[in-house]
Amino acid sequence: MFYTASPEDVVSGKTTDIYFLRTVEVLKNAGLTDVKVRAEFHLSSLPKDYRWGLFTGLKEVLELLRGRRVTVYAMPEGTAFYENEPVMVIEGPYLEFAVLETAILGILRHYSSISTKAARVKKAAGGKTCLFFGARALHPAVQPMADRAAYIGGCDGVATVKGAEMLGVKPSGTMPHALMIIFRAAMGDHTLAWLWFDRSVPPDVPRIVLADTFLDEREEALLAARMLGPRLHGVRLDTPGSRRGNMRRIVEEVRWALDLHGYRDVKIYVSGGLDEPQVAALRDVVDGFGVGTAIAFPPSIDLSMDIVEVEVGGRWVPITKRGKLPGFKQVYKCGSRRAVAKWGEPAPCGEPLLQKWIEEGALVKTPPSDSEIREYVLRQLAELE
Incomplete structure (x- = not known):
């Protein structure tokens, strides 16, 4: 029960x-x-x-x-x-x-x-995209309510299927680290997960690659850009706190490398433990944010x-x-x-x-x-x- x-x-x-x-x-x-x-x-x-x-x-x-x-x-x-x-x-x-x-x-x-928290985060993000990724911090019975509260508070999208369905919007999301881990273990190459993702999901789903699983963020971002070419919409950086260091410097390095190699149209999204201060500090160098616990537990x-x-x-x-x-x-x-x-x-x-x-x-x-x-x-x- x-x-x-x-x-x-x-x-x-x-x-x-x-x-x-x-x-x-x-x-x-x-x-x-x-x-x-x-x-x-x-x-x-x-x-x-x-x-x-x-x-x-x-x-x-x-x-x-x-x-x-x-x-x-x-x-x-x-x-x-x-x-x-x-x-x-x-x-x-x-x-x-x-x-x-x-x-x-x-x-x-x-x-x-x-x-209120969603609105404060959205305001901190300026004009950049802000998605609510807080479902895993909540009992599933109240996920749709939290999705609605975050959405009407200003978030641009929500991740859960049921919450998005009740709002009448498309759910937003990229890919989990589990996908790359399984491809690395089963096929010896985690980057194959990106190719199979591209082949498998509907055309209207943005190709956003999680670029921090095994290699340096800059290296993974460039690998993804070369593999998917113009089909790549963006990369998401979800670097764990133990490896994060100065996140702004990491983002700036990824952006520089992508631009240097001709991938100026590839967007950069950041997620993982974000709150208003981190969002405000990064909004001029990223294209969007995924914010979870800070909004789910305000x-x-x-x-x-x-x-x-x-x-x-x-x-x-x-x-x-x-x-x-x-x-x-x-x-x-x-x-x-x-x-x-x-x-x-x-x-x-x-x-x-x-x-x-x-x-x-x-x-x-x-x-x-x-x-x-x-x-x-x-x-x-x-x-x-």
Whole structure:
């Protein structure tokens, strides 16, 4: 068996913390089954050195809440947000969604954490290609979710078959070291793996050779270029840390050698243990990156849910615990700055970001496609610091 929850388990509330089930029983026994609340989801804190986060996961939350007697307001998926800003509000009888708080926060926090890291890596890469190679760092049950979070966060592609299928894109990847090792052991020449790869994969698959298995990166890159000629799209350098040394110097050496021998069109891609600093340091000398663990296991974007208003006698009463700001709020984008104001008050500036997505259980606004969310994120990245 696999220790995973089914979609039915999530929707039915089986993935909740036990104290929510006990809370439901207490409220029922006290005759408080129809109390309406406004529950706000907001950013409590950002990881060190982060100035913003990306709000993602909304599409799944809407699916979770659809059909329940609630109204949902939220920022569009992919919106950049800052500390203490509400990103979503659920309005309705508390018992309609009490047991779903755990799942909702899990979806939003996990999604937003991966998407934010993907966006930061993509920004560090400048205009260069950034592919998500993090599936092997994750339980397979959540790979498609992580692929989607990374893709809408700005990554140009994902590696897994299922994740790409659900996104409606082609999976991206090159070849594993295992391929060269087997050819070396069985046929005495690991470079034959490149020829057989060229002969075997569909024509629309870029011929990108892994050029660091047994020989020097420069030597393997030149061997591949000579063997495949104009069919070679690029080489990938996945040099292990124990042999890496100064990666920039290695890339510069490979680039120099390829150019010197007339292979200027051969691209260079780098992967293996990369994060923002390494990506930023190499972006002017490489054509693309494969980034895995740094995106798959990012610092956590700390979102929390708090009741900020309760309906009493037909009117909404602002109330919350200490340390939180009571009352239903709207967030406004005012050029390069943000403003938070009480809901219903005149707009202080700019455009409101919280929009209605569900009204009394019915979807009233169609979520954008994943590619549209990604384009929205990329447009914002140009403005974010």
